[in-house]
Amino acid sequence: MLIRRAKKEDYAVFAAIEAEHPGYPAWGEKGFEAEERNRHSVTLAAEIDGRPAGFINFWVLRPQVQLNTLAVSRAVLRRGAASALLGKLFEYAAKSACREIDLEVNEHNAPAIALYRARGFEVVGKRPKFYNNTDAALLLRRTLKDL
Ligand SMILES: CC(C)(COP(=O)(O)OP(=O)(O)OC[C@H]1O[C@@H](n2cnc3c(N)ncnc32)[C@H](O)[C@@H]1OP(=O)(O)O)[C@@H](O)C(=O)NCCC(=O)NCCS
Numbered sequence: 001m002l003i004r005r006a007k008k009e010d011y012a013v014f015a016a017i018e019a020e021h022p023g024y025p026a027w028g029e030k031g032f033e034a035e036e037r038n039r040h041s042v043t044l045a046a047e048i049d050g051r052p053a054g055f056i057n058f059w060v061l062r063p064q065v066q067l068n069t070l071a072v073s074r075a076v077l078r079r080g081a082a083s084a085l086l087g088k089l090f091e092y093a094a095k096s097a098c099r100e101i102d103l104e105v106n107e108h109n110a111p112a113i114a115l116y117r118a119r120g121f122e123v124v125g126k127r128p129k130f131y132n133n134t135d136a137a138l139l140l141r142r143t144l145k146d147l
Contacts, residue, residue: 001081003088006032006043006055013052014045020074025131027069032057044088046072046081056085058092058101065093067103070112086119099144104130104137116140 011029018026035041046054054072058065072081105112121140130137
């Protein structure tokens with residue numbers, strides 16, 4: 001598995017991966033493209049067998065990193081792609097002297113919550129009715145001392 005910076009040509013594949021997960025807040029090709037104009041934004045691809053199989057986007061807002069989106073193709077779930085993408089995010093955070101990594105996750109998204117807990121994140125808050133005015137968002141944080 002190769003973790004690398006995303007390229008324009010990846011965005012259609014990223015949008016297809018989003019579509020594999022109904023209900024997941026999708027950015028679409030245009031959303032990923034728009035991130036290129038944000039100098040704080042980093043988008044990475046996880047490549048398996050020469051093809052993007054997952055992505056992550058985060059903003060490096062020293063002293064924090066905000067994880068905005070992360071998804072992996074259904075065909076390669078539980079093969080460590082998300083963990084590898086998170087591992088790279090941790091490297092960026094450490095290099096940029098960021099002390100904490102923050103994210104929001106749907107309270108019912110058990111796979112993602114399990115992933116983040118396994119990687120040292122803790123629940124630090126909750127935003128009721130955050131998704132479609134129904135599901136709450138859990139606010140998760142990992143601090144740099146753990147990195
Ligand atoms: C959540 C998601 C990114 C995980 O991707 P993945 O590549 O399958 O995750 P990994 O293989 O790196 O899993 C690492 C660990 O996370 C946990 N985990 C991941 N998926 C899990 C599941 N379905 N059930 C329970 N634990 C899970 C496990 O601890 C796993 O380690 P293990 O396989 O050794 O048990 C993927 O399911 C996905 O794309 N979901 C839809 C999008 C989404 O919800 N993104 C999260 C945004 S906040």
